[in-house]
Amino acid sequence: MLDPQLLRQNLDDIRERLESRGYTLDVSSITDLESRRKALQSKTESLQAERNEASKRIGAAKARGEDPQSILDSVATIGDQIKDFQLELTGLQESIHEIYSGIPNLPHESVPIGTDENDNQEVRKWGSPAKFDFEVKDHVDLGADLGMMDYEAAARLSGSRFVTMRDGLARLHRALAQFMLDLHTREHGYTETYVPFLVAPEVLYGTGQLPKFADDQFSTQDDPPFYLIPTAEVPLTNLVANQIIEADDLPMLKVAHTPCFRREAGSYGRDTRGMIRQHQFEKVELVHIVEPNQSYDALEKLTGHAEAVLQQLDLPYRVITLCTGDMGFGAAKTYDIEVWIPSQNQYREISSCSNCEAFQARRMKARWRNPESGKPELLHTLNGSGVAVGRALVAIMENFQNSDGSISVPQVIRPYMAGMEQIRLGEG
RNA sequence: GGAGAGGUGGCAGAGUGGUCGAAUGCGGCGGUCUUGAAAACCGUUGAUCCUCACGGGUCCGGGGGUUCGAAUCCCUCCCUCUCCGCCA
Numbered sequence: 001m002l003d004p005q006l007l008r009q010n011l012d013d014i015r016e017r018l019e020s021r022g023y024t025l026d027v028s029s030i031t032d033l034e035s036r037r038k039a040l041q042s043k044t045e046s047l048q049a050e051r052n053e054a055s056k057r058i059g060a061a062k063a064r065g066e067d068p069q070s071i072l073d074s075v076a077t078i079g080d081q082i083k084d085f086q087l088e089l090t091g092l093q094e095s096i097h098e099i100y101s102g103i104p105n106l107p108h109e110s111v112p113i114g115t116d117e118n119d120n121q122e123v124r125k126w127g128s129p130a131k132f133d134f135e136v137k138d139h140v141d142l143g144a145d146l147g148m149m150d151y152e153a154a155a156r157l158s159g160s161r162f163v164t165m166r167d168g169l170a171r172l173h174r175a176l177a178q179f180m181l182d183l184h185t186r187e188h189g190y191t192e193t194y195v196p197f198l199v200a201p202e203v204l205y206g207t208g209q210l211p212k213f214a215d216d217q218f219s220t221q222d223d224p225p226f227y228l229i230p231t232a233e234v235p236l237t238n239l240v241a242n243q244i245i246e247a248d249d250l251p252m253l254k255v256a257h258t259p260c261f262r263r264e265a266g267s268y269g270r271d272t273r274g275m276i277r278q279h280q281f282e283k284v285e286l287v288h289i290v291e292p293n294q295s296y297d298a299l300e301k302l303t304g305h306a307e308a309v310l311q312q313l314d315l316p317y318r319v320i321t322l323c324t325g326d327m328g329f330g331a332a333k334t335y336d337i338e339v340w341i342p343s344q345n346q347y348r349e350i351s352s353c354s355n356c357e358a359f360q361a362r363r364m365k366a367r368w369r370n371p372e373s374g375k376p377e378l379l380h381t382l383n384g385s386g387v388a389v390g391r392a393l394v395a396i397m398e399n400f401q402n403s404d405g406s407i408s409v410p411q412v413i414r415p416y417m418a419g420m421e422q423i424r425l426g427e428g
Numbered sequence: 429g430g431a432g433a434g435g436u437g438g439c440a441g442a443g444u445g446g447u448c449g450a451a452u453g454c455g456g457c458g459g460u461c462u463u464g465a466a467a468a469c470c471g472u473u474g475a476u477c478c479u480c481a482c483g484g485g486u487c488c489g490g491g492g493g494u495u496c497g498a499a500u501c502c503c504u505c506c507c508u509c510u511c512c513g514c515c516a
Contacts, residue, residue: 038478041477042478042484049484056446057496057498058497059446059497079495210479244438376476
């Protein structure tokens with residue numbers, strides 16, 4: 001959520017800045033609602049003040065043994081009036097809050113203006129795609145030929161966009177997550193964190209998935225429902241919801257390995273083949289909780305930590321800055337890291353690193369005590385994949401495939417697989 | 429799932445209808461004393477909304493009710509703890 005004060009005072013300016021991300025702010029209805037709210041609020045509050053004052057006089061009169069009847073008469077109807085006003089005021093405030101909750105974050109000034117992914121800017125490239133002297137297979141064929149990856153079996157259990165794996169591939173998948181966790185905790189200073197995979201609705205509100213993106217989430221039928229986390233960003237970031245963090249405890253760097261669940265509504269027909277886009281996948285997620293003036297430094301560091309994973313795995317990638325039109329709802333600035341996928345002859349997203357500034361913190365009421373002011377102030381939150389495990393598996397399978405259909409295990413992963421150097425047919 | 433106890437400021441803990449946003453202690457901050465520190469003593473110390481400001485409103489787990497007035501009474505939901513049952 002944007003700062004309501006800022007919003008009220010700079011409506012036109014903010015409308016203009018949001019225009020760059022393809023969002024049209026309804027200035028006139030906001031102006032209208034706000035002016036009605038303002039009038040009603042001051043009217044209600046002065047009535048409350050009047051009642052409080054009279055009630056005190058009644059108490060004082062009784063204490064002196066006097067008859068308070070005349071004061072009682074004078075406030076006989078005030079309670080009902082207040083109730084009516086409050087009802088209307090609450091309604092107005094809810095409408096305003098609903099509108100504000102649906103407004104995306106303001107892009108940072110360094111974000112390129114653009115409408116879609118074609119306007120994203122490449123920041124840097126690392127490594128160079130390997131040259132193959134044979135016809136490359138995609139990970140689906142590689143996995144099937146090894147007998148270790150079966151989409152039909154998964155479909156019999158759960159329908160489309162699920163996978164089953166066995167033997168070497170299942171193990172490689174697990175090893176990748178272990179490797180990433182160890183790298184981030186041992187070398188990048190993150191605290192390994194275990195979190196719930198089912199969360200309450202207000203938790204999804206805090207990070208911005210609700211109310212606008214309810215259709216993308218899986219939920220249970222309980223009342224209130226539990227939501228299956230679409231990313232560990234949700235529970236990790238919400239750990240500071242409704243908290244006031246001491247300056248000494250910042251920055252907080254958290255890492256978690258979790259399954260992620262997404263409906264993928266609206267992506268029909270996209271990436272239907274293989275593991276790129278699934279209803280269930282695993283991800284190692286990085287979250288930074290920082291004081292505001294550190295957040296852009298933190299974004300560079302966070303992105304670097306995700307890149308380190310790919311560098312150690314020796315996977316070629318590039319980093320791009322998302323343009324205003326391609327950014328997610330809560331982000332002020334986002335770097336995507338894209339890994340080389342040989343079968344598609346292109347780079348595909350494997351990590352997305354965002355600075356949300358105070359956007360999520362305001363929704364979550366996540367604050368820190370600024371030593372300079374002594375007052376609680378909003379934190380800045382950042383998140384990034386470090387990295388998507390399923391897509392890393394795809395990238396390794398395709399980039400490390402050999403002409404005989406076997407897959408070489410990257411050096412850094414071998415200790416996690418009892419020294420195994422290759423995954424090949426008939427060997428578990 | 430059953431039975432019981434309980435949710436009050438950073439923490440502990442009083443407060444059962446009226447100047448209670450809340451005693452007291454601890455902690456934090458400032459000061460006196462000290463070469464410095466500790467101890468002792470004094471002072472100070474919740475969050476949030478509206479307002480340029482003055483000032484005012486709201487908050488004692490959430491929601492609702494009774495009342496001129498609710499931390500306090502009633503209803504309801506949630507959570508925590510203890511015991512039993514079940515379970516990994």
